[in-house]
Amino acid sequence: MAFGVSTDIGIDLGTASILVYIKGKGVVLKEPSVVAYDRNTNEIKAIGEEARMMIGRTPGNIVAIRPLKQGVIADYTITEKMIRYFIQKAIGKRTFRKPRICVCVPSQITEVERKAVEDATFNAGAREVYLVEEPLAAAIGAGIDITKPCGNMIVDIGGGTTDVAVISLAGTVVSESIKVAGDDFNEAIVRYMRKKHNLLIGERTGEEIKIKIGTCYPRQEELAIDVRGRNLVTGLPKTVTITSEETLEALSESANQIVEAVHMVLEKTPPELAADISDRGIVLTGGGALLTGLEQLLEERLGITTMTAEEPTTCVAVGTGKYMEVMNSIRD
Known part of the structure; x- marks a missing residue:
């Protein structure tokens, strides 16, 4: 194989996690799209899984944020640094030519939002950038x-x-x-716990409940889980048992x-x-x-x-990576 051959990369730039697909290798990286940085110095402390572990557990000057909100870029500078970090982590630094990158975006995205994704990807080290709508990428990946x-x-x-x-x-x-979408399911559970049980829980706990016992249709057998949080009345830590029946009530609005x-x-x-x-x-x-x-x-x-x-979780990334091949075969 000749040196200088560029890599074709597909990036599923998700609100919750980023997946990187490399042609011939498959999905090589899956990490949460979270960045922790120091507010005083603007220095990035951690990216990905390491930063996710810091959510809700950092001192005042360090904030763990998601630079993508509802599928579009909310913080341009941090998104660019995050994309560059993930590209380098996926392909390594020993590349002689910049890669061609295909990025998926929500179907109803505006021109300004498209331009922001394109610019951030170019600045993160892409030679060519292609944008593909999420449903198309998901269909190819499925x-x-x-x-x-x-x-x-x-x-x-x-x-x-x-x-x-x-x-x-x-x-x-x-x-x-x-x-x-998924984040709204988490928030719905957090709201339900506060309203019904006077229990304050974090987003990560809400997600844990959703994964373990969450349902939006009556289950054949009921499941239960112990949830720890802070009692809003006494201000002290408290444990409550929540059932899958209750998650059905909490998630029904978003599912509908x-x-x-x-x-x-x-x-x-x-x-x-x-x-x-x-x-x-x-x-x-x-x-x-x-x-x-x-x-x-x-x-x-x-x-x-x-x-x-x-x-289901890797469909979009795989489809984004294969999009160029599909389009070339149509042209041929």
Whole structure:
């Protein structure tokens, strides 16, 4: 292999985590999109998993933040440094040519937000930058042949946004992006604990509850978990037992908003493609798709078979990495 060959990289620039896909190697890196920096000196202390461990546990001058909010860049400078760090970590510093980078973005992103992602990626060391819409990337990553003239419906539930799209002939026919996703599930549990049990818990504990016993459809067997937090009345630490039945109550509102978004897209879908979707079903991707009961909820409400992709969390990253190959094959 000749020296100087550049690498093709796909980056799933998510609100909750960043995944890097390298052609020929697969997903080589998956880390939380969190940066810890010193407010006084503006010096970055940690990036990724190390910074995530610091959330809610840092002294006043050090803040752990997520520079991406709801799928778009909220803090430009820190995002650029974070992308550069992850690229170097994924490919190592011994590259002779800058890589070609494909980055996925939410489907309803504005021109200004697109430009911010492009600029940050160029400044982080890219030779060429391509942007791909999340549902398209998710469909490719889920193993769907998007080049055929038939309708496929993808619901990509990430950390900050849920993208719903109908795809045919390698393009998006109808799409909708809502700012309700995995993070909102966590927040809903935090709010529920405060309101119902007078217990103050952190975002990380909320996420833990969601993963272990969270559901948006009645479970066959009920699960329970002990949750530690601060009692809002006495101000002292307290432990409360919460059941999966309670998480159903906490998560129902956010889950219903996702169902509504899917319903809205189906209403706008051309009849021929709607018939295809009825036959082929709806495909769920993204980390939020792992929430128990989401498949059953969509099936019950919409009457369409719903399935979760094999590796929902890595679908978008894999699809972003393979996007250029798919587009080249269409041109050929």
